[in-house]
Amino acid sequence: MSRIGFIGLGNMGLPMAQNLLKAGHQVEGVDINPDAVAKLKAAGGTTIDMAGVAAARADVVITMLPAGSHVRDVYLSPGGIVESANPGTLLIDCSTIDVTSAREVAKAAEARGLMMLDAPVSGGVGGATAGTLTFMVGGPAQAFARAEHILQQMGKTIVHAGGAGNGQAAKICNNMILGISMIAVSEAFVLAEQLGLEHQKLFDIASKSSGQCWAMTSYCPVPGPVPTSPANRDYAAGFTAAMMLKDLKLSQDAAKAAGAVTEMGANAANIYSRYVDSGEGSRDFSGIIRFVRG
Numbered sequence: 299m300s301r302i303g304f305i306g307l308g309n310m311g312l313p314m315a316q317n318l319l320k321a322g323h324q325v326e327g328v329d330i331n332p333d334a335v336a337k338l339k340a341a342g343g344t345t346i347d348m349a350g351v352a353a354a355r356a357d358v359v360i361t362m363l364p365a366g367s368h369v370r371d372v373y374l375s376p377g378g379i380v381e382s383a384n385p386g387t388l389l390i391d392c393s394t395i396d397v398t399s400a401r402e403v404a405k406a407a408e409a410r411g412l413m414m415l416d417a418p419v420s421g422g423v424g425g426a427t428a429g430t431l432t433f434m435v436g437g438p439a440q441a442f443a444r445a446e447h448i449l450q451q452m453g454k455t456i457v458h459a460g461g462a463g464n465g466q467a468a469k470i471c472n473n474m475i476l477g478i479s480m481i482a483v484s485e486a487f488v489l490a491e492q493l494g495l496e497h498q499k500l501f502d503i504a505s506k507s508s509g510q511c512w513a514m515t516s517y518c519p520v521p522g523p524v525p526t527s528p529a530n531r532d533y534a535a536g537f538t539a540a541m542m543l544k545d546l547k548l549s550q551d552a553a554k555a556a557g558a559v560t561e562m563g564a565n566a567a568n569i570y571s572r573y574v575d576s577g578e579g580s581r582d583f584s585g586i587i588r589f590v591r592g
């Protein structure tokens with residue numbers, strides 16, 4: 299069992315840390331939000347004020363933070379994780395951040411003899427709670443081999459995607475597909491409405507035809523065909539439109555930096571940006587159908 303410093307105990311980090319506690323690890327949590335640390339304490343964890351102090355005591359450090367700026371700050375600032383961790387400590391960043399920041403932090407960690415992985419997740423709060431997340435992991439094979447059993451205690455599917463930053467690359471490519479396909483499915487259902495075709499009939503046909511995709515069959519944006527989809531609960535999130543926009547922007551930044559042409563991704567980012575600006579950022583991202591409808 300390991301002593302794990304867990305930094306960022308929000309919607310995702312807290313249930314992930316709780317699963318590590320259940321697996322028998324000693325978890326020392328850090329968060330700037332006192333409510334978040336209180337919840338970890340209530341679940342049997344201990345808490346520490348500073349990420350650097352937790353890192354100096356840990357065999358493994360896991361971070362689950364909002365964005366690249368938070369990750370750079372917590373790892374690279376004086377007294378932060380990279381400066382404070384003992385050589386050989388395994389560092390795993392599970393946040394969704396830009397590829398450039400992920401590679402920069404990994405390089406700084408490696409220079410100090412630390413093993414670093416980027417390991418963003420798919421599966422949302424439900425997957426974090428159930429311990430069924432998918433982890434997309436970038437970094438050295440040796441670090442992956444050491445991390446795999448710990449990731450298995452928080453997830454079901456663990457894939458090594460290659461070198462540093464490749465976990466983030468996989469995550470933003472996946473979510474670009476998801477953002478585009480949710481808009482495509484929404485446009486199809488809105489067109490069907492206008493053509494007098496019932497939602498359920500379109501679903502019964504397209505879900506068994508070449509239009510089939512996850513956005514339709516697992517997360518259908520109209521109420522009815524998939525009882526568990528957020529459309530059946532007035533688009534309560536789930537995965538918020540603001541988070542989808544964050545990931546679409548990350549994919550656009552990466553595409554620009556790499557010189558890749560992603561016109562559909564750019565259109566999806568634009569449509570989600572206008573949806574979020576209309577005040578719907580905290581709604582589930584499948585609520586985009588209401589924006590498509592006008």
Ligand code: NAD
Nearest residue numbers: 306307308309310311329330331362363364393394422423
């Ligand atoms: P969240 O805002 O609920 O949690 C982030 C936590 O980090 C907060 O508790 C915040 O107080 C803490 N924090 C911020 N700065 C800190 C610092 N300097 N030191 C210590 N703690 C700090 O966000 P979340 O929903 O848990 O998402 C975390 C990451 O996971 C994001 O990168 C997000 O894109 C990604 N993600 C989220 C979901 C989802 O469904 N929520 C799904 C997949 C991936």
